[in-house]
Amino acid sequence: MLSIEKINVFYSELQALWDVSLEVNEGEIVALVGPNGAGKTTTLRTISGLHKPASGDIRFLDHALGKQPPHKIVELGLSQVPESGKIFTGMSVFENLELGAFIPRARKDRNQSLEWVYGIFPRLAERKDQQAGTLSGGERQMLAIGRALMSRPKLLMLDEPSFGLAPILVQNMFELIAKVNQQGVTILLVEQNVQAALELAHRAYLLENGRIVGQGNSKELLSFESVRSSYLG
Amino acid sequence: MNLKRIVSIVLLVAFLIVLVLLPLVIKKDNIINLLILVLLYMTLASSWNILGGYTGQTNLGQAAFFGIGSLTTRLLWIKGIPFIASFLAGGVVAVVLALVIGIPAFRLKGVYFAIGTLALAQILNITVGNMLPDMSYNPGLSNYQLAPRYYLFLALAVFIIGIAYFLVKSRWGLGMMAVREGEDAAESLGISALKHKLLALSISAFLTGLVGSAFAYYHVSYYLNMPFSPEWTFDPMMMAYIGGTGTIIGPIIGSIFFVGLQQLLVMNVGEWHLIIFGVLFILIVLFLPGGLVEAWTKIRQAFVRRKKTIKTQQPLNKEA
Amino acid sequence: MLQSLGQNLAFGLLIGALYGLVALGLSLVFGVTKFLNVAHGELLMFGGYASFWAFSLLNLDPFLTIPITIVFLFLVGALLYKLVFSQTVKLPEEAKIKNTLLIAFGLSVILQNLALRFWTADEQSITTSYAGAAITVLGVRFPAVRLASLVVAIIFLVALQLFLKRTYTGKAIRATVQNWEAASLMGIDIHKVYLLSFAIGAALAGAAGTLVAVNYSIQPAMGLDWTMKALIVMVLGGLGNIPGTLVGGLVLGVTESATSFFISSNYREVAGLVLFLLVLIFRPQGLFGKKEG
Numbered sequence: 129m130l131s132i133e134k135i136n137v138f139y140s141e142l143q144a145l146w147d148v149s150l151e152v153n154e155g156e157i158v159a160l161v162g163p164n165g166a167g168k169t170t171t172l173r174t175i176s177g178l179h180k181p182a183s184g185d186i187r188f189l190d191h192a193l194g195k196q197p198p199h200k201i202v203e204l205g206l207s208q209v210p211e212s213g214k215i216f217t218g219m220s221v222f223e224n225l226e227l228g229a230f231i232p233r234a235r236k237d238r239n240q241s242l243e244w245v246y247g248i249f250p251r252l253a254e255r256k257d258q259q260a261g262t263l264s265g266g267e268r269q270m271l272a273i274g275r276a277l278m279s280r281p282k283l284l285m286l287d288e289p290s291f292g293l294a295p296i297l298v299q300n301m302f303e304l305i306a307k308v309n310q311q312g313v314t315i316l317l318v319e320q321n322v323q324a325a326l327e328l329a330h331r332a333y334l335l336e337n338g339r340i341v342g343q344g345n346s347k348e349l350l351s352f353e354s355v356r357s358s359y360l361g
Numbered sequence: 362m363n364l365k366r367i368v369s370i371v372l373l374v375a376f377l378i379v380l381v382l383l384p385l386v387i388k389k390d391n392i393i394n395l396l397i398l399v400l401l402y403m404t405l406a407s408s409w410n411i412l413g414g415y416t417g418q419t420n421l422g423q424a425a426f427f428g429i430g431s432l433t434t435r436l437l438w439i440k441g442i443p444f445i446a447s448f449l450a451g452g453v454v455a456v457v458l459a460l461v462i463g464i465p466a467f468r469l470k471g472v473y474f475a476i477g478t479l480a481l482a483q484i485l486n487i488t489v490g491n492m493l494p495d496m497s498y499n500p501g502l503s504n505y506q507l508a509p510r511y512y513l514f515l516a517l518a519v520f521i522i523g524i525a526y527f528l529v530k531s532r533w534g535l536g537m538m539a540v541r542e543g544e545d546a547a548e549s550l551g552i553s554a555l556k557h558k559l560l561a562l563s564i565s566a567f568l569t570g571l572v573g574s575a576f577a578y579y580h581v582s583y584y585l586n587m588p589f590s591p592e593w594t595f596d597p598m599m600m601a602y603i604g605g606t607g608t609i610i611g612p613i614i615g616s617i618f619f620v621g622l623q624q625l626l627v628m629n630v631g632e633w634h635l636i637i638f639g640v641l642f643i644l645i646v647l648f649l650p651g652g653l654v655e656a657w658t659k660i661r662q663a664f665v666r667r668k669k670t671i672k673t674q675q676p677l678n679k680e681a
Numbered sequence: 682m683l684q685s686l687g688q689n690l691a692f693g694l695l696i697g698a699l700y701g702l703v704a705l706g707l708s709l710v711f712g713v714t715k716f717l718n719v720a721h722g723e724l725l726m727f728g729g730y731a732s733f734w735a736f737s738l739l740n741l742d743p744f745l746t747i748p749i750t751i752v753f754l755f756l757v758g759a760l761l762y763k764l765v766f767s768q769t770v771k772l773p774e775e776a777k778i779k780n781t782l783l784i785a786f787g788l789s790v791i792l793q794n795l796a797l798r799f800w801t802a803d804e805q806s807i808t809t810s811y812a813g814a815a816i817t818v819l820g821v822r823f824p825a826v827r828l829a830s831l832v833v834a835i836i837f838l839v840a841l842q843l844f845l846k847r848t849y850t851g852k853a854i855r856a857t858v859q860n861w862e863a864a865s866l867m868g869i870d871i872h873k874v875y876l877l878s879f880a881i882g883a884a885l886a887g888a889a890g891t892l893v894a895v896n897y898s899i900q901p902a903m904g905l906d907w908t909m910k911a912l913i914v915m916v917l918g919g920l921g922n923i924p925g926t927l928v929g930g931l932v933l934g935v936t937e938s939a940t941s942f943f944i945s946s947n948y949r950e951v952a953g954l955v956l957f958l959l960v961l962i963f964r965p966q967g968l969f970g971k972k973e974g
Binding site: 419465468469471472473475476477479480481483484487488491591595599602632633635636638639640642643646647 | 717719765768769775778779780782783784786787788790791794795797798905909912945947948950951954955957958961962965
């Protein structure tokens, strides 16, 4: 579904990603894990079009993504829940969700999508007229995911959804992500919480200092000695 | 010193000698007036460039210094104070004004500094217009001579461009450019942004004030608030940008170009030269920020590259 | 004495509403794109001339020329954005802000001199048949034209607020203001948002120009003075704060009137500029804005 081949990404003179390649197939949950500063967020931002790669190919459902503006990429069916959600704090929960369905493709099914999202996140339904800025951390993350789901993506990318959440909420969050996947959304998950990510995902890639240093079936990776020691400490 | 430098200096001196001797040879007043106009703009553009080009602080209030310099000099001179003293007083008052407004003004950054200085200049413009609305008449009208005015402007131009040149080469100049590139980065290197900005402002104000003083000496009769008018900021600023901010020669080229264009188009209809200038200004800001200086450098580079490729091709032809 | 003070206050408020409309377009553009369009006054001037010619040639009541002015300036604004300002969007933040200021300034020179070429430097004004009419309440005279202008200004303010708060497009614009990256991840085309905001801002300037032509006069060099007024109101009300714009306008209007009354009418502008500088230096978030965290 999504294939990235040898992308090199620069921030001015500084190279952030070196020949990064990865693949996500339909129906999968793929995790991209690595330590802080490895370039995980950069990878997602590049896929979403917020950043342009200097070289390499990004293909989604047979469309070349490299030069597309971000809003076009969303129209193709690839959405991202950015780091720390970035919800619109000055608007209500409902308005945030409403804007999530901005693209024409999603606009006509807006009411159905709302039902769907409220079904997955009943808390959001309870708080639908509340100012998004007054929500708790966990609720904000839910809203961010819900908002992205409103665009009816085929592939949803999540940038550190567990960030700043208490452990029990993390558990909850990952269960919800699994649920979304079961309902037909392919997932690319970026996480620092390697354990939880590997337990949830089918496959995973390890990113370190802008390079892919490992990949494979997540159960196998969990058992690898090296992974255990460097990441799970 | 290599040959190139010696030749440049000799040419420059020769050129200056020509300019100095000019009024003795050419007796036509309108040509001298035209040259004075060029020198006037050249000095204003160069002064603006010190704060606006080298230090990167867009000063939209330069007319305030031009105005206060000319106001001071005119009032003192008419009262009978000898010209030299009146002339210098114009510059001094301008610096005082700069320091008084500089310290609060520099609390504003970037865009806000620009509109803040504009507001200040407008306040002075309106206030002077209210308090001194009458036309000012030249006291020594009967023995008015153009040549001294010309020499004053010429001397000022040499002085101001000279100051700009040595300032740029100095440590202070380096600091100013660092501030332009990034205030925070400069501060982290121990360069006080505020001190450098104040210095640039003071120098710019002093020089602009002196130009204002010369203006007061030159104009026979004018409304005292006329030099406070915003166009005395905007026109030199555009000239500096079109010529190339942050260079010594940029404001010089820009001012010559401006007056040349003005003369060329005044035959046709009214203000076309300003419209063309405005379009050029926008094009340069968007696509060629180094101005005509950058354009010239690029043309020279392309030419050099062509020469090199031709040279490397020759041996192949020889063999064939 | 009290009577004329009351009259003075009334005038200040009436003018203040107009000032609010004058600043509205500038505030919108600045809030969304962070461009400080110092050619705003020139756009206003063109609006005034559009109304003037529609009034002179088509015999339309000036208030009815407003739709024409709005459409005309909307198109002009869109064109200017596409041709010029859109080139700067790719630049880094600081360079973008500085360059758009310079470009706007260049535009103001071009527009001012174009107007000079088209319409000469003569001052023009729209004088309606009912220009002298007024309502008198409690001894205070409210001229009909000023009252109508007040109504128009308030209509536009309310309309803009409703547009931003209630319509889908308006919400997309607000979302872009709050977080443009997140907005683009929702599939919102940021370029379109900028284009639309700029065009609406120009249209509002045009509408304000009509009111200025009716209440005052227009001439090609008027741009800078009105841009300054718009800047003052914007800073007073809080940058990018739409409702604050009306209040900022009222404050300026009353300040000018009070200056006129207690000092001299020659210093009205100066008072506004001084207030502007004081707020800019000591309370940059505006009289009603919130301090940025």
